[in-house]
Amino acid sequence: MEPGRSDPYATAARYYACGRLPYPRALVDSLREELRLDGKGRLLDVGCGPGSITHLLAPLFAEAVGVDASGAMIEEAKAHAAPNERFAHLRAEDLPAGLGTFRVATLAQSFHWMDQPHVAPILSGMLEPEGALVHVGATTHRGDGDVPREEIDALIRRYLGPWPPGRSDERANLAAAGFDEPVEIEVPRNEVFSRSEDDVVASVYSLSYASPARFGERREAFERELRALLAGRTFTERPRAITLLVYRR
Numbered sequence: 001m002e003p004g005r006s007d008p009y010a011t012a013a014r015y016y017a018c019g020r021l022p023y024p025r026a027l028v029d030s031l032r033e034e035l036r037l038d039g040k041g042r043l044l045d046v047g048c049g050p051g052s053i054t055h056l057l058a059p060l061f062a063e064a065v066g067v068d069a070s071g072a073m074i075e076e077a078k079a080h081a082a083p084n085e086r087f088a089h090l091r092a093e094d095l096p097a098g099l100g101t102f103r104v105a106t107l108a109q110s111f112h113w114m115d116q117p118h119v120a121p122i123l124s125g126m127l128e129p130e131g132a133l134v135h136v137g138a139t140t141h142r143g144d145g146d147v148p149r150e151e152i153d154a155l156i157r158r159y160l161g162p163w164p165p166g167r168s169d170e171r172a173n174l175a176a177a178g179f180d181e182p183v184e185i186e187v188p189r190n191e192v193f194s195r196s197e198d199d200v201v202a203s204v205y206s207l208s209y210a211s212p213a214r215f216g217e218r219r220e221a222f223e224r225e226l227r228a229l230l231a232g233r234t235f236t237e238r239p240r241a242i243t244l245l246v247y248r249r
Contacts, residue, residue, distance in 0.1 A: 047110025
């Protein structure tokens, strides 16, 4: 996803706000306790998207920097940036890009996009001696509840074909870059969210492989079928647990 090349999130970025379930406050508390964060140091959020994790964690640092290969995502992130946040339209593969060193780097639902054997040692070199890399494993575009996800998945496949290929071995690539076995933290989710028809449609369009642009001239037909399936109902979804993998060198 080089700047200037095709951006799979160009038409998906604006659907994140209502399409994705939010990260919980418990995630902040877990990282504050594990890493003893105290408002000092710098955060690097790699593949920051619209800044979901950057905005959430920025109060724990003196400065938070988000980078993403999608210009559309960066514009969304900038629109809600706090005074101590800044964002750069930048591929992870082009780091360190003169950004300096960081106390913490985060990879939140983003590492699978990257050339991992190339990026992992770069991130290792950008961390302070006692710094940490945090991999955030989550599924924010869907939860568990009465949204008819299986039927929606089948509809997407009928229009767009099979899912993208599986992900590479992220743990192995980080270990090869010199990171120790991670500390694993499970962040439970107890909330239940009400999801309107529009919310569910947005959750579909927030996916890179099901963004509005992917459907081309068939988008209107797809959305008619999707909305007919949802039938104007209101649904409930309970977010799935989040796994934090905290890596140190």
